[in-house]
Amino acid sequence: MRSKVFFTALGLLVIILGVISWSLSVEAASIKPGKPIVLGLPCSFKATPWPLGAKYGWELAVEEINAAGGVKVGGEMHQLKLIVLDTRDEEPGVPVSESLLGIEKLILDEKVDVLVGGPTMSEASMAAIDLVAKYDIVHLITSGTWTPGWPKKVGGNIKKYRNSFKMSLNAVTAVQSGMELLGKIREKLALSKAFCIIDDVLFCRNAMDAFAGMAEKKGFTILGREAVPHGSTDFSPALMKAKRSGADLLFFWTNLATTTVFFKQFIDLEVPALPIGFAAGAQEHEVYKVVGGKVEYITFPNPHANITSLKAPGALQFQQAFENKFGRKPFGGSGNAYVGAYLLKDVIERTGSLETSALVAALEKCDYASMNGRIRFDGNHESIYSLYDPKEGVVPVWSQWQGGRRVAIWPPALADAEIKLPPWMKK
Structure with missing residues (x-):
């Protein structure tokens, strides 16, 4: 009889402790009324x-x-x-x-x-x-x-x-999207020789490596690479190398706040190449006034549709x-x-x-x-991107400065205009 009472009491104790533990966990996970x-x-x-x-x-x-x-x-x-x-x-x-x-x-x-x-x-x-x-x-x-x-x-x-x-x-996905765009550019405009200029930091180096590897596999020629020290305010030496190389594509990837200097020097030097890549300042609408319009033809990933696309x-x-x-x-x-x-x-x-x-x-x-x-998130907890279809994933969007506006030009499902070449390019 005593044994039965003991096990009954023990069972009740386990249940009570379980309820208390559950209550504490719920309280910890909940948020008090009125608390932000x-x-x-x-x-x-x-x-x-x-x-x-x-x-x-x-x-x-x-x-x-x-x-x-x-x-x-x-x-x-x-x-x-x-x-x-x-x-x-x-x-x-x-x-x-x-x-x-x-x-x-x-x-x-x-x-x-x-x-x-x-x-x-x-x-x-x-x-x-x-x-x-x-x-x-x-x-x-x-x-x-x-x-x-x-x-x-x-x-x-x-x-x-x-x-x-x-x-x-992800830099690799951004470059993959850019490669799709470049494939279209080569098909329509016959551009195939690239020179690379980057900011010398990790994700920019990753982007250059990915771009160069993918580009060469797709038949593009990489004529040179130049890593600019982080914090630099003069891109002209690298741009002059690009100009002398004979490249018709200028691949850039930089996170510097001074990239407005890069834009101005590219225009002033009339580098005969289509500039395409990532730059921290390119996305800002106000940069057009800051550089006196010397940002035309810069082509860059936003990379999200709601910034420039009117179709999203x-x-x-x-x-x-x-x-x-x-x-x-x-x-x-x-x-x-x-x-x-x-x-x-x-x-x-x-x-x-x-x-x-x-x-x-x-x-x-x-x-x-x-x-x-x-x-959606993949097994690595990174958002799934789609190169073309918004119904399958987040789609990277590429835009170009045209007539003082950032215009979505890629992919076709979200594009509002066709890409344009600088007028000093002999194509």
Whole structure:
């Protein structure tokens, strides 16, 4: 009899402890009524246009979401609170450790619920992967980090790095998209000889290696490569080498804030090549006035449709809302950041929780229709991109400066104009 009573009591104790444990876990994962959901945005927004655009994109989306009532969690509506921290990772000479200290401050001092946006510099975001794992917090990158090393590291130990997700483009995918465009250019304009100029940093070196390898396999000739020191303000030596090489394509990839100098010197030197590649300043609509119009014919990836394309659903409304708030047209990482905020809202509302494991599981199963294309994550937690079809993935868009406007010229499904050659090219 005593034995029966003992085991009955023991069973009740196990049940009670289980209920208490469940209650504590639910309390930890839930959010108190009226408490905001805190998002931490680490980005080097004072250094280059790309992270500044990302900051603006997140701010606009958060403002819109809050104005519409906020985010619904467990039957309660919660406002979003965005805390922006300047990590300075894109400033020349600033060590990665400073960026990591900033991220740690967001986690420990600001008690953020989710890390979003950046850092944008590949070296900093690669290092942040381990920090995110250490503190067991979800990190959704929307801007920068184009290095193929990110998905390789995360996918190489997905159990350890399960909290890290990346919506931004990969340099290899960007180059693949560019190669598709170049294939069309060669077919229509008979251009096939390239000279490469890059900023001497990790993701730019990755891009050059990918471009040169793919281009040569497709029959293009690489006539030369030039890596410009990070922080440089004079591109003329490299541009003169390109001009003397006989190249009809100028491939550039730079993250320098001084790329406006590159644009002006390209025009002034009348380098007889179509300039195509990535430059931090090319996406800014205001750069046209800054350089006195000397940015014509520069061809670059946005890389997201809602920044320049008029065909992407909802893009025009986003462009108008952005200009109304900030007094300038969308640029840099703004388009993906804006979409990322709405994606995160959807994920939190579907899980009804801020618990890390629940958010990770929801992001892994994500299938979200956005104005930039369908958003899903692959096994490495990197967003799936499609070179042509927005119904299959996010589509990288290439634009060109024409008549003082950034015009989408690739791919055909999202293009608003045909590509143009500089008039001094003898073709």
